[in-house]
Amino acid sequence: NAGVIQTPRHKVTGKGQEATLWCEPISGHSAVFWYRQTIVQGLEFLTYFRNQAPIDDSGMPKERFSAQMPNQSHSTLKIQSTQPQDSAVYLCASSLLGGREQYFGPGTRLTVL
Amino acid sequence: GDSVTQKQGQVTLSEDDFLFINCTYSTTTYPTLFWYVQYPGQGPQLLLKVTTANNKGISRGFEATYDKGTTSFHLQKASVQESDSAVYFCALVPNSAGNKLTFGIGTRVLVRP
Numbered sequence: 559n560a561g562v563i564q565t566p567r568h569k570v571t572g573k574g575q576e577a578t579l580w581c582e583p584i585s586g587h588s589a590v591f592w593y594r595q596t597i598v599q600g601l602e603f604l605t606y607f608r609n610q611a612p613i614d615d616s617g618m619p620k621e622r623f624s625a626q627m628p629n630q631s632h633s634t635l636k637i638q639s640t641q642p643q644d645s646a647v648y649l650c651a652s653s654l655l656g657g658r659e660q661y662f663g664p665g666t667r668l669t670v671l
Numbered sequence: 672g673d674s675v676t677q678k679q680g681q682v683t684l685s686e687d688d689f690l691f692i693n694c695t696y697s698t699t700t701y702p703t704l705f706w707y708v709q710y711p712g713q714g715p716q717l718l719l720k721v722t723t724a725n726n727k728g729i730s731r732g733f734e735a736t737y738d739k740g741t742t743s744f745h746l747q748k749a750s751v752q753e754s755d756s757a758v759y760f761c762a763l764v765p766n767s768a769g770n771k772l773t774f775g776i777g778t779r780v781l782v783r784p
Binding site for chain 1: 703705707712713714715716717720760762764770771772773774775776777
C-alpha cells in the first residue's frame with residue numbers, strides 16, 4: 559500500500575501565478591479531504607469529497623481556490639493568482655467510506671514569493 | 672462549531688521520562704477522538720483512536736484515555752525514547768454527517784538522550 563500520494567512535494571510560485579496540487583488517495587478509499595497547515599493557524603480543513611462528489615467546502619477561501627475530483631484515483635486543488643499568504647503545506651487525506659480514520663499524504667509545501 | 676484546545680505548546684523530556692499531553696474539546700455530538708503524530712517533512716500519522724464507547728486506545732506504547740465528564744482526552748507514554756520526538760495533535764470527528772477533522776494546535780515533544 560503506497561499510502562496517499564501528493565505531488566509535487568514542493569512548489570514555488572510568483573505572486574499572481576497559478577498553482578495546481580495533486581493528490582492520489584489510497585486505493586479503495588472513497589473519501590478525500592484537503593487541509594492546510596501553517597505555523598499561525600495550524601491544521602485547517604478546506605474541502606471534502608465522497609465518491610468524487612463535493613460534500614463540504616466550508617473551509618475553502620471564497621476566491622481563487624477550487625478543488626475537483628474527476629475520478630476516484632485523483633483530486634486536485636487549484637489556487638489562482640497566488641498570494642504570499644497562500645504559502646503553507648497543503649495536505650490531502652483519504653478514508654474508507656463511512657470510516658472515521660483519515661490517512662494523510664506527505665503534503666505539498668507551497669511557497670509564494 | 673467544534674473545537675479542540677491543546678494548551679501545551681512544547682514539552683521537553685529526557686529518555687525514560689513519562690509523557691502526558693492533555694486536550695479538551697467542545698462539540699454538540701458524541702465525537703470520535705484521535706491522536707496524530709507528525710515528524711518533520713511528513714504528514715500527520717494516525718496514532719490512536721478513542722471512542723466514547725471504549726474510552727481508551729493503546730498503540731506503540733502510547734495510551735489515550737477519554738473523560739466525558741470533563742470533555743477531555745489525553746495521551747500518555749510511560750517511558751519515552753528519543754525517537755518519540757515529534758509534534759502530537761489531538762483531533763476530533765463529530766458523530767454527524769461529514770467527517771472533517773478538527774485539530775488542536777499541536778504539542779512539540781522533544782526527548783533528549
